[in-house]
Amino acid sequence: MSRAFVKEDDHQDEPDFRLPDPESPYYAEAAAWALIQGADEGDSRGAELATGYRWGDPELAAEVEQILESAERDGEDRVAQLARRFLRVARRQ
8 A cells, every 4th residue: 555545644633523412402403513513623524424405405404504504603613614615515415
């Protein structure tokens, strides 16, 4: 295997996606936040695996809309940017 594809810097912690029980009424909101967090940390795949949702999943559009509104109101530009990207993908599906 090429050394270009070997991860030698393995001391970095994996992102911790703290999610409630999937039956919780808060799960969708927590999953939406986890996907945004994962994208921000460069680990969208890890967030998808942790939540069971894909990036841009239309089922989470309402939750991401709320995240976007809050981020814009609070001046959290990066969160707002990621939420807009998520919603663009959701609208295409």
